[in-house]
Amino acid sequence: MFYMGQQVYNDIIIGAGSAGCVLAARLSEDGRRRVALLEAGTHYQDAAAMPQDLLDGNSMSLVQHSWGLAAQLTADRRVAFPQGKVSGGGSAIGNTVAIRGMPADYDEWAELGNPLWSWTKALPTLAAVEDDLDYGHRRFHNATGPLPIRRWREEELTAVQQAFLDGCLANGYPYAEDHNHPGSYGVGPIPSTRRDARTRVSTAMAYLWPAQDRAGLEVFPDTCVDRIVIRDGRAVGVIVDGEEVSADRVILAAGAVWTPTILWRSGIGPADELRRLGIDVRVDRPGVGAGLIDQPRIGVFVTPKPGRDNYGASTGQIVLRTTSSGSDARANDMYYAMVNRFDLAHHFPELRKGADGSIVYGVMAVARRAHSRGSVTLQSADPSVAPRIDLGYLSDERDYPLMAEAVRQCWELATTPAVLEHGRHVVLMNEQILASEEAMRAYIASAIDTAYNPVGTARMGAADDEAAVVDQYCGVYGTEGLFVADASVMPTMVCANTLLSVLMIAERASLLLRER
Incomplete structure (x- = not known):
């Protein structure tokens, strides 16, 4: 049985994937905060414990540490759709490609009602992420x-x-x-x-390992979140194995597949579909899960x-x-x-x-x-x-x-x-x-x-955009204390592999959250 005691956390982060590891490391830098990082998969705490399939950057680990999901590819074809189920997420199992989007990609985000995410705003963070061994x-x-x-x-x-x-x-x-x-x-x-x-160096290795022994950070592996608890329009915790764990703030970083899934189970999504599944509607947002x-x-x-x-x-x-x-x-x-x-x-x-x-x-x-x-x-x-x-x-x-x-x-x-x-x-x-x-x-x-680069299932946008799920501060519309900071919020695709853009989102979201 899952047990976290009666501790009330300042932040609960759902998902220790590419984004979640960044969020946990950055938010726990404030020693006054108590941060819980919940990961459905395994967390390996050092290189000695890590299996070879995760260390070998020359081969993608698409089976051993994956959710085993399938996706409808076209109207006639269904294929395996590997998504990381381990701390580090996609960065731990993928092909290590680290390419930024083009300046026009981020400026397009800004034009869609998100001026905090323009190229001039994104570039300093994209640079801050890297230890470039060639052109640093x-x-x-x-x-x-x-x-x-x-x-x-x-x-x-x-x-x-x-x-x-x-x-x-x-x-x-x-x-x-x-x-x-x-x-x-x-x-x-x-x-x-x-x-x-x-x-291969994942975000678990680069961000979480140096932070995991901080007194204010607790990492809970093998922990699947059922839903987010919302009372009077505010996220106040999560349900795991029937237990409610309380928090001042809940941050979803479960990726473009699992973030909308958890939002739906929490009553945030298209109202008619939620009612069909017997889920109480908390916030009617038709954009949740749409626009993949x-x-x-x-x-x-x-x-x-x-x-x-x-x-x-x-x-x-x-x-x-x-x-x-x-x-x-x-x-x-x-x-x-x-x-x-x-x-x-x-x-x-x-x-x-x-x-x-x-x-x-x-x-x-x-x-x-x-x-x-x-x-x-x-x-x-x-x-x-x-x-x-x-x-x-x-x-x-x-x-x-x-x-x-x-x-x-x-x-x-x-x-x-x-x-x-x-x-x-x-x-x-x-x-x-x-x-x-x-x-x-x-x-x-x-x-x-x-190519395993899903984005956009809880995209950011202006308040008058009915398809948008979060505002440019990553706050979920219609709620308080609930945020999304992962590939889900990307309003359009970048002309690159998505890893560096996801890390930039997590880094910038961490700064915005620390200022709140």
Whole structure:
């Protein structure tokens, strides 16, 4: 039975993921506060206790420390949807890519009624997060933050990564030494959350470990929150295993899937749907769980020759950031990466039908600004029942030509002689498919996959925006003492992996909360 005693906390933080670890570390810096960090998964307190799958940055841990969720990808396909169930969350199981959004991304947030989140406001915090081992001394960067960031050295590249880099340069793309420079564009090494070439550094390691022994901070692993207790319009605690734990303030940092789920169970969401589930309506907010944005990926892959499967190498090392033809500016809305090795048991499962073996390499594209939207909805008020995740891929017709352009670019980069010499054959793609609109649509529908970057299910916005869930201070509309500070609040997608933007949100939210 879960037990926290009769302690009343100043802050209860739900979720020790990428954002929650930051919030716990920052809010507990004030020694007068009592902070409880509740994590549904395991918390490893040091490197000696941490299993190898979490330390190995060269491989994503998509099974051992994941919730085991599934998502409706398109109308016809359902796929595994790994989400971290361990302190550090996605930063503990992901591929360590640490790329900032573009300045226009954050300015768009400001234009949507959130002036505190413009590029000029976000940049100092994005820099403060990092201990940049390469460019910490340069403008726009920092070398004293908690999270190490390093880039791949030339001598560390695999042969196919070098071939990809050379091919992009030969096609006229400029070399981008620093993808976190606000004017970056072109091809160059991936910035990663590592201090060396192998070890993943999560937010649990960078933020929580140095803070976990503070007298005012208590970490409760293996602790699932049923719901938030709201009385007279104010959040006053949480229910865990039937026990009410009291707090002056409750902060949701459970991520874009679990944050809206907990809000629904707490009576905050679309009123008709809550009533259908037998949940008392506390606040009618139709935007909770709606507007889910994720980044679709697709690619052209090759079955490797024996002995050339890049076993043990990092998933990616070199990336090309460029702009789709449909974009009205050089926004870096397309991301092309050479993949050293994918196991089709976990990635692009439909490709297994045409692959000679379970391992592939090749060029993968991620559409940062796809048009389709999905949702996270509650199937039952029972906390043991997972929510329904609908990514909504290809529900917007505009995404077909976007992904077709991506496939053609992947084909051009993946079929250079220097890349193909390491493989036996291309999987399920040829020039006849490229030339046929019908065949291309079929390939896209069968091969599209998720990049695991969900955002926007409790988005921030102006008070007159009915779809908004929180204000720019991260306070949930219609309540007092309840806040959200994770990927859920992002009103639009950034042209990057979401990790650094999530950490920026948590850092800035911590400052705003400490001022209240």
